[in-house]
Amino acid sequence: MSDSTDNGTSKETGTGKLTRSKRFITGKRFRMTGLMVAPFGWVFLFTVLPMVIILLMSFWKVELFRVVHDWNLQNYLRTIQTLSFRRLLLRTFWNALIVGFMAVLLGYPLAYYITRIAKGNKIVFFILTLVPLWVSYLLRVYSWRVILGRNGLINSFLIWIGILKEPATIFLFNNFSVTLVLTYIALPFAFIPIYTSLEKIPQNLEEASKDLGAGNAKTFRKVIFPLSLPGVVTGGAYALIIGFGDYITPNLVGGTNGYRLANAIEKWFGAANNWPFGSAQAVLLMIVILIILSMVLLAGGVKAIIEE
Amino acid sequence: MTVNEQAADAINVQKIAKRSASASKFLKASLLVFSIFVYIFLYGPLITMIMMSFNNSKVQGLPIVGLTTRWYIELFQDHELWIALFRSFIVSIGSVVIAIIVGLSSAFLLNRYNFLGKQLYKSIILFPLIIPGVILGIALLSTFNMLGIKASLITVMIGHSTFVIPLIVFLLLNRLDRMDPNMEHASLDLGANRFQTFRRITLPLIGTALLGGALLGFTLSFDEIILTYFLIGPRATLPVKIYQMIRIGFTPEINAIFTILLCFTLFLLVLSTKIILKKK
Numbered sequence: 001m002s003d004s005t006d007n008g009t010s011k012e013t014g015t016g017k018l019t020r021s022k023r024f025i026t027g028k029r030f031r032m033t034g035l036m037v038a039p040f041g042w043v044f045l046f047t048v049l050p051m052v053i054i055l056l057m058s059f060w061k062v063e064l065f066r067v068v069h070d071w072n073l074q075n076y077l078r079t080i081q082t083l084s085f086r087r088l089l090l091r092t093f094w095n096a097l098i099v100g101f102m103a104v105l106l107g108y109p110l111a112y113y114i115t116r117i118a119k120g121n122k123i124v125f126f127i128l129t130l131v132p133l134w135v136s137y138l139l140r141v142y143s144w145r146v147i148l149g150r151n152g153l154i155n156s157f158l159i160w161i162g163i164l165k166e167p168a169t170i171f172l173f174n175n176f177s178v179t180l181v182l183t184y185i186a187l188p189f190a191f192i193p194i195y196t197s198l199e200k201i202p203q204n205l206e207e208a209s210k211d212l213g214a215g216n217a218k219t220f221r222k223v224i225f226p227l228s229l230p231g232v233v234t235g236g237a238y239a240l241i242i243g244f245g246d247y248i249t250p251n252l253v254g255g256t257n258g259y260r261l262a263n264a265i266e267k268w269f270g271a272a273n274n275w276p277f278g279s280a281q282a283v284l285l286m287i288v289i290l291i292i293l294s295m296v297l298l299a300g301g302v303k304a305i306i307e308e
Numbered sequence: 309m310t311v312n313e314q315a316a317d318a319i320n321v322q323k324i325a326k327r328s329a330s331a332s333k334f335l336k337a338s339l340l341v342f343s344i345f346v347y348i349f350l351y352g353p354l355i356t357m358i359m360m361s362f363n364n365s366k367v368q369g370l371p372i373v374g375l376t377t378r379w380y381i382e383l384f385q386d387h388e389l390w391i392a393l394f395r396s397f398i399v400s401i402g403s404v405v406i407a408i409i410v411g412l413s414s415a416f417l418l419n420r421y422n423f424l425g426k427q428l429y430k431s432i433i434l435f436p437l438i439i440p441g442v443i444l445g446i447a448l449l450s451t452f453n454m455l456g457i458k459a460s461l462i463t464v465m466i467g468h469s470t471f472v473i474p475l476i477v478f479l480l481l482n483r484l485d486r487m488d489p490n491m492e493h494a495s496l497d498l499g500a501n502r503f504q505t506f507r508r509i510t511l512p513l514i515g516t517a518l519l520g521g522a523l524l525g526f527t528l529s530f531d532e533i534i535l536t537y538f539l540i541g542p543r544a545t546l547p548v549k550i551y552q553m554i555r556i557g558f559t560p561e562i563n564a565i566f567t568i569l570l571c572f573t574l575f576l577l578v579l580s581t582k583i584i585l586k587k588k
Contacts, residue, residue: 032421039414043432046470050447051435057450106346113343117336127581132350134573137531138550139566143353146360146563153356187350216332245440248534252554262442269446269538279450282443289440 058279067275075280085264085281092244092261093288095179099243100236102183103190107235108228111195116206126195133188141252144181148172148253173255181253182246186239193238197231198224237296244289261285354570361563379564386561392549399461399545400529403468404522410469411476411521418477419484433477436470441534444470449538459541467539468532472525476518483517516583523580527573 059071079085114125132140147153148171155167171177201224209219247262254260261281268278362375383389414433418426436444448467449459457463491513495505511518533547540548553562 028421032417032423035413035417035421036423038410039417039433040429042410042469042473043429046448046451046466047432047435050444050451053450053454054443054447106349109339109342110346113339117339127577128347129350131574131577132354134527134577135354136547136550136566136569136573138533138547138554139357139569140353142554142562142566143357146356147353184349184353187346216335241438241440245442246534247442248537248551262440265442265446266537269449275446275450278446282446286439286443293438 054279054282057276058283060276062274062276075277076284078277079280079284088259088261088264089284089288091175092285095175095182095260096240096243098179099182099186100190100240102179103186103239104194104232104236106183106187107191107194108232111191111198111231112224115195115198122199129191129195130188137185138248138252140185141181141249144177144184144253145172148177172253174257175254178250178254178258178260179243181249182243183239185246185249186242189242190235190239193231193234194228195231197228197234201227233296237293240292241289244285357563357566358570360560361567363560363563379560380568383561383564383568389546389549389565392544392546395461395543396530396546399464399468400526402462402465403472403529404525406465406469407472407476407525408518408522411473411480412518414473414477415480415484418481434474437474441532445535445538448535452539459539461541461543461545463539463541464536464545467535468529471532471535472521472529475525475528476521479517479521479524480514483514487513519583520580523576523583527576531573 057067058075059073060067061070061072061074062068063070110129114122114129118125145152149155150167150169150172152171154171155164158164159167205223205227206219209223210216214222245262247260247266250258250260250263262285265278265281265285268274268281272278361379362377417423418430423429445467448463448470452459452463487510491509492505495509496502500508531547533551536545536548537551544552550562550565553559
């Protein structure tokens with residue numbers, strides 16, 4: 001199988017170079033093993049092992065500030081039975097969903113405009129949309145504090161035009177500001193796959209649909225949107241994961257209302273110092289994310305089959 | 309069909325065409341307005357920060373009191389920030405070097421050979437890109453803790469490599485899959501050894517993908533905070549330092565740091581785009 005290209009070469013080179021070809025083939029297995037050492041070792045040590053450890057840790061407990069290998073389900077039971085945790089999970093989940101939805105809602109028309117209407121300057125617009133990704137993440141989160149804060153741009157503006165007398169505190173440090181900023185952070189990530197999927201749709205497919213009598217709306221509904229669905233699903237899922245796992249943004253722009261599951265996990269691994277408990281919550285978060293991802297993949301796949 | 313009916317049909321067709329043309333014009337215009345709105349949403353915050361970095365006021369807000377460069381001057385005198393910047397450079401360069409070693413061999417392994425569990429390996433190497441940073445962070449922290457490795461710049465480097473590696477692997481794989489294997493075979497047939505072939509033939513062909521990936525990885529690592537926060541020891545990198553500063557309260561210097569970082573990353577962006585586009 002894998003040696004097919006090499007065999008082809010050795011046949012072509014003829015008898016004169018047989019020894020070299022032979023070495024070429026016998027060396028192959030050796031080279032493969034050599035190439036495997038670094039990547040396999042790395043992936044085992046720093047990807048597989050950490051996940052296994054988190055899973056094991058979630059069944060242990062803390063005694064006198066130390067992790068004890070005492071197998072139990074207490075972390076999970078305590079987590080699931082606590083009302084505040086269930087609320088936290090629900091809020092995290094719901095807001096991540098909003099982030100995913102909003103990012104697609106903003107990203108799709110933009111991607112459509114760039115690929116279908118502003119065709120000539122496509123690459124310029126594409127890069128222009130991605131530039132924020134290259135700007136410091138902390139800056140982008142922090143800048144919203146400057147915009148939404150008590151002395152921020154919006155308050156200053158509203159006072160200046162006379163709508164407000166006193167600066168309002170409703171814009172910042174709540175659930176809304178966290179979701180808004182997470183949408184802002186996730187938007188370029190959602191945009192990329194949508195853009196690529198729209199760009200791949202050939203122009204003549206659209207023309208054919210119009211020639212056959214379908215209007216703009218029908219062409220979009222029946223041809224373009226179904227074909228761009230994989231991009232929408234991937235982009236939305238990516239934004240969703242960002243909305244799920246960020247604890248820095250809630251720390252910077254969210255008050256107690258903006259607190260998310262990732263903040264709880266951070267707390268257990270930091271000041272609260274209960275790693276097994278935090279691990280159990282991380283495992284639960286991981287399970288939710290994997291369920292969503294597989295559901296999203298399944299939905300996308302099934303829909304693609306129906307459309308065909 | 310009479311002549312009259314034909315004429316009526318033709319007029320109808322024209323009417324429909326006209327209506328759909330004006331509808332598509334309206335659609336185009338509203339899409340344009342919407343896109344402009346999205347760009348304002350994307351760039352508004354960035355422009356705000358640049359504006360504020362020159363504002364001569366301790367209070368963050370409008371109106372702009374006066375222009376000043378004093379935040380930049382104060383920034384340049386902050387010794388600790390310079391050290392943090394230096395550490396960030398070390399971490400980013402280190403993690404990119406690790407990522408190139410592991411990523412290059414991974415990409416060749418996936419492109420040239422078939423082995424048991426190849427698909428599984430491909431998904432596992434991608435894994436750090438799709439799980440939230442907070443989970444990767446605590447998982448690596450627990451691992452280092454169990455292995456008895458103390459948190460330091462090296463643990464941060466390793467952490468960053470876990471997400472730079474998949475980037476480099478997939479950029480390289482994309483390039484390798486399109487490469488003609490006969491080039492290498494020709495070189496070997498003409499008497500060059502494996503090392504010469506790699507250096508003279510393969511490397512120039514994948515060079516831009518490698519460089520683009522390295523630059524992208526560098527920027528991502530330079531900016532990383534979610535994962536870094538768990539793995540950092542007593543020596544703070546620049547994002548960690550800034551995060552600590554922001555959490556305590558507001559100092560106008562922060563705006564100035566951000567404006568300088570903005571210029572630096574935009575420079576890297578232009579550089580890497582040029583490198584990637586040059587190949588095409």
